[in-house]
Each structure stands twice: as C-alpha cells, then as structure tokens.
Amino acid sequence: MRQRRWVELLNDYDCEIKYHPGKANVVADALSRKERIKPIRVRALEMIIQTDLSLRIRAAQKEALKERNIEEEYLRGMEKQLIPNEEETLCFEKRIWVPLFGGLRKVIFDEAHKSRYSIHPGADKIYQDLKDYYWWPRMKGDVAVYVSKCLTCAKVKAEYQKPSGLLQQPEIPKWKWEQISMDFITKLPRTPRGHNTIWVIVDRLTKSAYFLPIRGKDNTSKLAEIYMREIVTRHGVPLSIISDRDGRFLSRIWQSFQEAFGSQLNLSTAFHPQTDGQSERMIQTLEDMLRACVMDLGGSWDKHLPLVEFSYNNSYHTSIGAAPFEALYGRKCRSPLCWSDAGDRQLVGPDVVQETTDKIAQIRDRIKAARDRQKCYADRRRKPLEFEVGDMVLLKVSPWKGVARFGKRGKLNT
Structure with a gap:
C-alpha cells in the first residue's frame, strides 16, 4: 500500500526516475545523516615539560659526588669517566648520568611509563627509549624492577610469563583406599x-x-x-x-x-x-x-x-x-584373554x-x-614463588577461564 501511494503521488508530476548506484550516491548519504547539535572539536593534548629537570640533575650530581654519598652510587671508579657537557651536566659516553641521590630516576621512569604519551610500555621498550639519553649503573635491571612493580600493568596486561610456584604434590598414601x-x-x-x-x-x-x-x-x-x-x-x-x-x-x-x-x-x-x-x-x-x-x-x-x-x-x-x-x-x-587356575597360586x-x-x-x-x-x-x-605467606598479591583467573575439558561438541561425539 505504501508503494502504491507513492506511485499515485508521482503520477501527478512529469518526471523521469533514474537509478543511481549507492556507491556513487554519496550526496544522499550526507543528507540522510543526523545533524550534529555541536560541531566536532579537535582537542589537543597539552604537553607539560619539566624545564627544571636538568637543573635538578646537576644539583643531584653535585650531592652524589660528595664523599658521604659516592659509595651508594655504585660507580666503582667510573666517576672519572664522567665528562660535563655544554650545560655542565656530567655525562657518560654523551649520556646524562642520573644519580641515585634525589629520586630523579623515579621521575624519569614515571614520565617514560605512566605519562599520557607513554601508556605503560614494557621494560625493553622503556630501556630502548631511555638508554640514548640517560645512564646509570644497572640501569636495565632498575627498569625491569620498576615495570614489574607497576600495579596497573599487573591488573590489565596479559600474562606471558611462567606460572609462579613450583609443582606441589600431595603425599603418597600409605594404604589402599585411605x-x-x-x-x-x-x-x-x-x-x-x-x-x-x-x-x-x-x-x-x-x-x-x-x-x-x-x-x-x-x-x-x-x-x-x-x-x-x-x-x-x-x-x-x-x-x-x-x-x-x-x-x-x-x-x-x-x-x-x-x-x-x-x-x-x-x-x-x-x-x-x-x-x-x-x-x-x-x-x-x-x-x-x-x-x-x-x-x-x-x-x-x-x-x-x-x-x-x-x-x-x-x-x-x-x-x-x-x-x-x-x-x-x-x-x-x-x-x-588372561586366565589362570585357582590352584596355581595358593598363599595362606x-x-x-x-x-x-x-x-x-x-x-x-x-x-x-x-x-x-x-x-x-x-x-x-614454572618459576619459584616470589612472595611469602601474608604478602598482598593479585589473583588473576583470566588465564584459567579458558581451560575447559571439552569443546562445544557433545562429549561422546566423534
């Protein structure tokens, strides 16, 4: 009935109807879309750069080289290879030395891992990004430890490492059906x-x-x-x-x-x-x-x-x-298939x-x-347990939810 009404309406006009393929009729697509009340606005991210980071590094370097702090830096004589750049910042092979003193390593880690421009990359990616600009002893190990302790990564990332805890087996029974x-x-x-x-x-x-x-x-x-x-x-x-x-x-x-x-x-x-x-x-x-x-x-x-x-x-x-x-x-x-006479073996x-x-x-x-x-x-x-009784841990069951004994097919089907 609806088509009939439209045909009767169009009969009053002197026009010729031509078919237009949908792929070519892009104008009709635009006209049929719902009009937006507000125009689309592109929101630009505002990047905040800590301009005082280099100043803080130079101040921390001076304190770290003092006699009471130098042993904690674990330089082992490499302080002689530290050369100042044009900004008087000590560098090791053209990379800025970040001392342990002052907590600046954590600041750099937070910016490279938790900022809106990084969004929690892995340890290898962080190390590759930082190694061209910064240096300190055992840097790669510190990066791995920092990422392993990130609570957000532990909650959201898929599990690729070996399960924690070696195989624990119940005791062997001493008698039948005990x-x-x-x-x-x-x-x-x-x-x-x-x-x-x-x-x-x-x-x-x-x-x-x-x-x-x-x-x-x-x-x-x-x-x-x-x-x-x-x-x-x-x-x-x-x-x-x-x-x-x-x-x-x-x-x-x-x-x-x-x-x-x-x-x-x-x-x-x-x-x-x-x-x-x-x-x-x-x-x-x-x-x-x-x-x-x-x-x-x-x-x-x-x-x-x-x-x-x-x-x-x-x-x-x-x-x-x-x-x-x-x-x-x-x-x-x-x-x-296998039989024996009752009198073959008699034990009393x-x-x-x-x-x-x-x-x-x-x-x-x-x-x-x-x-x-x-x-x-x-x-x-597997790997040995890295925690002890009483420690707070995250229980992730997602790797085990997919463990199923059977598929969708019937259990006795071929």
Whole structure:
C-alpha cells in the first residue's frame, strides 16, 4: 500500500526516475545523516615539560659526588669517566648520568611509563627509549624492577610469563583406599534409564576406580547413599578426599556426612583443574573408552560402563607399574584373554600378609619415581614463588577461564 501511494503521488508530476548506484550516491548519504547539535572539536593534548629537570640533575650530581654519598652510587671508579657537557651536566659516553641521590630516576621512569604519551610500555621498550639519553649503573635491571612493580600493568596486561610456584604434590598414601579423589562427568547424553552423569571415584594409591552412573538432578542425600553402598561398605572410610568445588561437595549435608566419618575434604582452587589431575586424566581416558564402545557396540553408554570399569582396572598403569586390580588384590583378574587356575597360586596366613605389604611398598616406590619425573617436567615451565605467606598479591583467573575439558561438541561425539 505504501508503494502504491507513492506511485499515485508521482503520477501527478512529469518526471523521469533514474537509478543511481549507492556507491556513487554519496550526496544522499550526507543528507540522510543526523545533524550534529555541536560541531566536532579537535582537542589537543597539552604537553607539560619539566624545564627544571636538568637543573635538578646537576644539583643531584653535585650531592652524589660528595664523599658521604659516592659509595651508594655504585660507580666503582667510573666517576672519572664522567665528562660535563655544554650545560655542565656530567655525562657518560654523551649520556646524562642520573644519580641515585634525589629520586630523579623515579621521575624519569614515571614520565617514560605512566605519562599520557607513554601508556605503560614494557621494560625493553622503556630501556630502548631511555638508554640514548640517560645512564646509570644497572640501569636495565632498575627498569625491569620498576615495570614489574607497576600495579596497573599487573591488573590489565596479559600474562606471558611462567606460572609462579613450583609443582606441589600431595603425599603418597600409605594404604589402599585411605586417600581418594572424585569428580563428575556432566551433561552426557541422557540414557533410557535417565542417567546423564558419571561419578568418578579413584584410589590415589592403587589407581583403582569406580564409574557410577547417576542422574544430574540427584541430591546430596542420594549421593551419600551411593557412596556408602559402593565405597564405604567395600573399602572402609577414607582419611581424605580431593575434589573440585562442585555445589554437591560444598553442601552442608555432604560436609556433615564426611565430618561424621572423620574424612578430611580437600577442595581444589577455582579454575585450577590440575589440582585434581588424577581425576581429570582418568575422565579423559574414560570418555575415550566410552566413545569407542558406543561407536563399535551401539546402545546407551551406561550399558557399557561396567565393562569399561573392568577394562580400566584390569589394564596396566604406568605410574604403579601394574594393573589397578593387581595392586588392589595381589594379581590381575581373570579374563578371556588372561586366565589362570585357582590352584596355581595358593598363599595362606603370613605369606599373604607379607606379599601384600611388599606389593604396597613396591607400588609406593614406583609412584614416588613417577611423581619425581612429573615434577621435573612441570618445574621446567614454572618459576619459584616470589612472595611469602601474608604478602598482598593479585589473583588473576583470566588465564584459567579458558581451560575447559571439552569443546562445544557433545562429549561422546566423534
């Protein structure tokens, strides 16, 4: 209707309509723009130059060369190479010597780093800008220290340096299922039984694991019931539990439940999944195995979970030098591929106790060797802590927010 009205209006005029391409019709663009109430004004920056800087440097040089101050300048005989220029300012190889006396180095640093004309460049850029005009002993190191202590740079700049702090590892457990770790695999495809989450519980000594299918909406009371049935009744109450900060692990019910058992809860730091690296690595392996089962055998993933658990626990583990079943029970479980008669090996009484004790000692030695090797590799990409307990530090989590176990694709998709 709108076009029809315009056609009827134009019929009253004797005119010819010609198409004009948009790229060439720049006049129409200017006419269609909203008129500005106020004209655009270019604001010029006013540069403030400290004209008295050279005077202050000369005055500081005279004071620094006095006998009571000369030792603090760390010149080590180079004061003989200081030559005055036409303004009577002492220079070293045609560069102005800035003494420590008078605090002028900080003034120069502030102008080169924090002024509106610099806007926080890095240490190398500042040094390259200043070295042609100024000089003092250990100048490059002082520039690096100044930039490293800039609070604004620490807040806004991206992190390119090595992480602070060498690898800290938890103690090696002394017995089976005394120290465990646990985590959830969430947002899995929902099965006909309603399962969409796997609860992974791992013994930190024998590396034996339980893969428990649950529903994502199961509350903490339900998890406590499963924990009692699957873990406590089979292996006893653990001394400590390492887990992430899942809401179910932070609930009052779960904490009261573990407090009644006397188990210590060790929660990881936010955005630091490496705190419980054992569970994270276990989950990666579990997902690969489940994905392979679903592709080869079909059906829901929870149908294959018991066999996946058996396969994992009966497979060789590098860090302990044995299969988790072998570390837990003394030998690998029988399977269609590997079997032995029940009467092949019969140990009773003290022999069983002695063999089990020797096996645990051997496993702990292997774990220690693996931990030492892992720490050696990890510390190559880290630096020692530069602060102590009680120091005020900035907590930056932005480098860790991108750490994700999975991408946007489904967890069991190819």
